[in-house]
Amino acid sequence: MSPLDATTSAPDAIVSVRGLSKHYKSGLRALNNVDLEIRRGEIFALLGPNGAGKTTLISIICGIVNGSEGSVHVDGHDIVRDYRAARGLIGLVPQELSTDAFETVWATVKFSRGLFGKAPNPVHLERILRDLSLWEKKDSKIMALSGGMKRRVLIAKALAHEPRVLFLDEPTAGVDVELRHDMWEMVRRLRESGVTIILTTHYIEEAEQMADRIGVINRGEIVLVEEKNTLMQKLGKKQLTLSLQSPLESVPEGLREWPLELSGDGQCLTYTFDTQGNDTGIAMLLRKLGELGIDFKDLHSSESSLEDIFVSLVRGGV
Numbered sequence: 048m049s050p051l052d053a054t055t056s057a058p059d060a061i062v063s064v065r066g067l068s069k070h071y072k073s074g075l076r077a078l079n080n081v082d083l084e085i086r087r088g089e090i091f092a093l094l095g096p097n098g099a100g101k102t103t104l105i106s107i108i109c110g111i112v113n114g115s116e117g118s119v120h121v122d123g124h125d126i127v128r129d130y131r132a133a134r135g136l137i138g139l140v141p142q143e144l145s146t147d148a149f150e151t152v153w154a155t156v157k158f159s160r161g162l163f164g165k166a167p168n169p170v171h172l173e174r175i176l177r178d179l180s181l182w183e184k185k186d187s188k189i190m191a192l193s194g195g196m197k198r199r200v201l202i203a204k205a206l207a208h209e210p211r212v213l214f215l216d217e218p219t220a221g222v223d224v225e226l227r228h229d230m231w232e233m234v235r236r237l238r239e240s241g242v243t244i245i246l247t248t249h250y251i252e253e254a255e256q257m258a259d260r261i262g263v264i265n266r267g268e269i270v271l272v273e274e275k276n277t278l279m280q281k282l283g284k285k286q287l288t289l290s291l292q293s294p295l296e297s298v299p300e301g302l303r304e305w306p307l308e309l310s311g312d313g314q315c316l317t318y319t320f321d322t323q324g325n326d327t328g329i330a331m332l333l334r335k336l337g338e339l340g341i342d343f344k345d346l347h348s349s350e351s352s353l354e355d356i357f358v359s360l361v362r363g364g365v
């Protein structure tokens with residue numbers, strides 16, 4: 048934990064994690080030498096399978112769990128030495144539903160704001176509750192709310208003190224479609240207002256739709272951090288599969304220089320092409336097939352997605 052850490056962060060980093068490891072008492076190493084910089088104003092998705100260490104990482108950044116080695120700074124504040132300043136900048140929507148069942152919605156968000164030493168601001172709290180469709184429930188006791196409503200309350204609580212960095216730990220696990228869309232909508236609005244958002248998920252679709260950058264974590268190690276668009280471009284290959292009228296024994300001589308693969312039964316030809324190129328080559332391929340008298344009964348295309356990338360990273364023994 049060198050005092051230089053804060054000043055050596057990238058200038059646009061709002062959260063800076065250096066050499067962070069966590070050993071639980073059980074002996075389990077949940078995080079192993081994690082380095083991660085979150086940029087000011089971005090939506091960062093931390094993607095990883097169950098048990099990868101996502102909640103552990105978030106809990107350490109938010110000061111709920113202590114790291115074993117390494118350091119974390121939030122806007123230049125060391126989360127251990129300068130806990131209050133760091134924590135005041137952070138809002139956390141935890142993975143587990145945990146609220147004071149006997150309180151009303153209004154009392155809970157009001158209390159939450161007060162905890163951070165912020166002056167009362169009923170206008171701000173009203174706006175949050177309205178944005179989350181909770182306004183009509185403001186006098187309801189939390190225990191009387193549905194699971195989805197309780198999750199909305201957790202979000203309202205996390206936003207009550209106007210945090211600059213919002214962590215959402217598996218925000219849409221097990222929530223209905225309506226809440227998921229409301230949540231995505233809200234996340235986009237918050238980002239527009241300058242809030243940095245870090246969400247963890249094991250839903251690839253969520254990372255794909257929401258994130259500016261994606262980090263993949265597996266077995267306590269960050270295995271990749273990349274701009275979502277770059278990631279999609281690098282690996283966004285498409286495949287065209289042709290079901291043939293009559294099976295082939297091998298790829299014909301005249302097609303050898305094409306990136307074609309013949310299925311084991313000789314019934315399908317698969318052509319892999321780059322979606323970034325100006326010309327996919329499909330028209331030419333089809334013409335060539337016609338010349339060679341190879342007929343097909345059906346064709347369909349598929350795109351390799353983040354899902355393929357994710358599966359290959361996580362399975363690939365990294």
Ligand SMILES: Nc1ncnc2c1ncn2[C@@H]1O[C@H](COP(=O)(O)OP(=O)(O)O)[C@@H](O)[C@H]1O
Nearest residue numbers: 071073075077096097098099100101102103104
């Ligand atoms: N309090 C704890 N004590 C011991 N092991 C824990 C504790 N919390 C989490 N773990 C273990 O640490 C690993 C990472 O867990 P977690 O951070 O919750 O992963 P994720 O959120 O990615 O599913 C898992 O193997 C989990 O069982």
Ligand SMILES: [Mg+2]
Nearest residue numbers: 101102142217
């Ligand atoms: Mg988790």
